[in-house]
Amino acid sequence: MGIWRTEPTIAEIQEHARHTLAEHIDIRFTERGADFLRATMPVNPHTHQPSGVLHGGASVALAETVGSVAANLCVDRATQMCLGQEINANHLRPVAAGLVTATARPYHIGSRSQVWHIEIRDEQDKLVCISRLTMAVVPRKPGEAARK
Numbered sequence: 349m350g351i352w353r354t355e356p357t358i359a360e361i362q363e364h365a366r367h368t369l370a371e372h373i374d375i376r377f378t379e380r381g382a383d384f385l386r387a388t389m390p391v392n393p394h395t396h397q398p399s400g401v402l403h404g405g406a407s408v409a410l411a412e413t414v415g416s417v418a419a420n421l422c423v424d425r426a427t428q429m430c431l432g433q434e435i436n437a438n439h440l441r442p443v444a445a446g447l448v449t450a451t452a453r454p455y456h457i458g459s460r461s462q463v464w465h466i467e468i469r470d471e472q473d474k475l476v477c478i479s480r481l482t483m484a485v486v487p488r489k490p491g492e493a494a495r496k
Contacts, residue, residue, distance in 0.1 A: 350382040351457060352421050361385075361417060370413045373406060377417070384453045385418040391443045401442040402476070407468055408437050411479035415452040415464040419483040422457050430462060430483040437479040446471045452481075460485050 356364075361377045370387075373395055379386040387410065389395060395406035412435050419430035448468050455463040461484055468477040 351454060352380070353423055354421055354425065355380070356421070365413070365417070369409060373409060375410055375413050377414075378449070380421075384451050385414055385421070386449060386451045387414040387417075388447050388449050391446050391448055396444075401444050402448065404437065404439050404477075407439060407448070407477040408435060408479065410448065410450045410468060411435065411437060411452075411466040411477065412481060414450045415466050415479070415481035416483065418452045418454070418464060419462045419481075419485075422454070422462065423485055427488055428485055429488055430485050432481065433461070433484045434482040435479060437477055439477050441470070441474055441476050443470050443476055448476055455480075458485070 358377050358380060365371055365375065373389060375387050375389045377387045389410045391402045395403055397403040412432055416430065416432055423430060448470055450466050450468045452464050452466045455465055461482060464481040466479040466481060467475060470476050
């Protein structure tokens with residue numbers, strides 16, 4: 349049995365990201381496996397720092413996006429939601445252009461918290477950034493609906 353409480357299609361996951369930061373920096377969900385979620389982001393002037401390489405904050409935004417979406421797929425979204433509690437990142441290699449791919453896998457999926465490991469790799473499959481994301485699992489307020 350996989351880790352997912354719900355199993356939307358990649359197209360449905362992508363649609364859920366409309367009108368968010370993910371859409372603004374062109375994060376695209378590409379694959380959901382039995383225990384992982386994957387997304388890509390272009391490395392271009394929208395995600396560069398002034399020196400012309402991938403901005404660390406853009407890497408963190410990618411990591412938190414893919415990890416947060418994955419976490420929320422592991423809970424009953426009618427009664428719970430996952431919110432980012434802490435994230436850290438180690439930036440290992442600069443990337444000036446192309447596409448980076450983030451893969452989120454869980455270390456821990458609990459009833460009150462989740463911890464995710466996210467690796468970001470370049471087009472040559474070289475490790476660019478590693479991140480750990482802690483998510484709080486919280487109850488939805490009565491009458492509060494999940495974002496469509």
